[in-house]
Amino acid sequence: MDQNRIISGAAWEGEDQDVSVRPQRLAEYIGQEAVKERLSIFIEASQQRREALDHVLLYGPPGLGKTTLAHIIANELHVNIRFTSGPAIERAGDLASVLTNLEPGDVLFIDEIHRLSRSVEEVLYPAMEDFHLDVMLGKGPSARSVRLDLPRFTLVGATTRAGMLTAPLRDRFGVIVHLDFYEPADLAEIVKRTARVLDVPLAPEAAVEIARRSRGTPRIANRLLRRLRDYVDVRGNGEITYEMAQEGLALLEVDPHGLDVVDHRLLEALYHRYRGGPVGLETLAAAIGEESGTIEDVYEPYLLQQGYLQRTPRGRTLTPLALERLGWPPLAPVQKNLFE
The missing domain is CATH 1.10.10.10 (Winged helix-like DNA-binding domain superfamily/Winged helix DNA-binding domain)
Structure with a gap:
């Protein structure tokens, strides 16, 4: 199963809860230079106009930093962020509950947004476009529609399957960002940063070797680093040298091309x-x-x-x-x- 693969880009349960290794600002974020430049301009422009940032869609393979970027957007805007996911919003009422608890300018992050049901999507459209909700109260002949005004917020949607988004939903995002696989040089810098945060002695050559086998994905690179830390603590002296990295990666059955x-x-x-x-x-x-x-x-x-x-x-x-x-x-x- 994919969940058990060391080189799976998908998050393992609890894996992304260590926020210490996650960059908090755009200046700390390594790689994706064009993406960072565009976001920086859009964020600064919204702040100059004192408006909420346009809704943002982040798409690309798993493990490339979509959730991290959502955090960073909120931090750069100096606002709160609320998290949910497509599968967690089963009914329109679930969405209404989330939206009505937002403060002005807040960021609402919806992971796996392509998995929203069509009925929930239809409620989301006016919320994104006109910042209001139409809620039905009662049932049968006595049912009536009530309009609830919402604060201006920024929706950040993340998906690994942009092609599964409906056109009406996709068209309501003012900022669409594609994250691609990382270059090995950027991954090596990410590995070095994580090693410093975790206080793991790491040889520069070992960082390059980890990056080379990480399939262009920061989540995999950080996962391999943690497993190599375990390996050198038991089989070595606590330092990840180039030789120890090669031995540990061979034990993990990840070849020099990142294949398992x-x-x-x-x-x-x-x-x-x-x-x-x-x-x-x-x-x-x-x-x-x-x-x-x-x-x-x-x-x-x-x-x-x-x-x-x-x-x-x-x-x-x-x-x-x-x-x-x-x-x-x-x-x-x-x-x-x-x-x-």
Whole structure:
């Protein structure tokens, strides 16, 4: 399961509760330079006009800092932040309860906003656009609609699946921010910062090695750092050297390219069973004992982004780059039977 993968970008239960390693201001946030510059301008402009910041949509793969950016936006605006998630808002009344407790200028952060139900979305539209709620009181013939005015607030929505947002909801965000995978140099700086906060002795070469295997994702980088801290406390002298980092990462089964056993199982099935493809998603899922949705949503994005896989109309195929990086010989073309 994805939850048990050390290189999963998804948060483990309780993992993000350590706020000490989370940057609090844009100046402390490492990487995503273009994103930071845009947000800085929009925030400063809203403060100069003494208005609430336009609603912000943050989208991108898990573990890239969407929740952290929501915190930072609230801190830069000097306002409070309220947290909820799409699955937690089951009914329109749940949303109304949250919205009516906001103070002027507050930030409301909705994680997994793509999972809001359509009925809740319809209540959210006037709240975002006109800052009011239309609430039905009573039932049957005696039911009546009451309009509740809301303070001007900033909604920050986060999603890993921007394509699942309805057009009316997406169009109500004035600021849309895409977070992409981080460069290894930025990840190395993030690892060094976390090591300083946690008081973990870390060699610069070890920080680079951790960054290289972190799949462009800060959450994975920080997770690997914590597990290596455990490793050197038990097997070493408490310092994460380059050699100890290599040993610990090998124990965690994370290879130099950031791939784990699940990635290798998928790639090996494509190579050995299906001669590099193309092979259909359902067939590939059955071959490695995973659900097709898990492959599509969890395992494939990084492999596609790094150029190991291609999606074609006929199915998934291995790329020459995958063969080169994994040290596999090129596959000979299949000889067709003369009588076919």
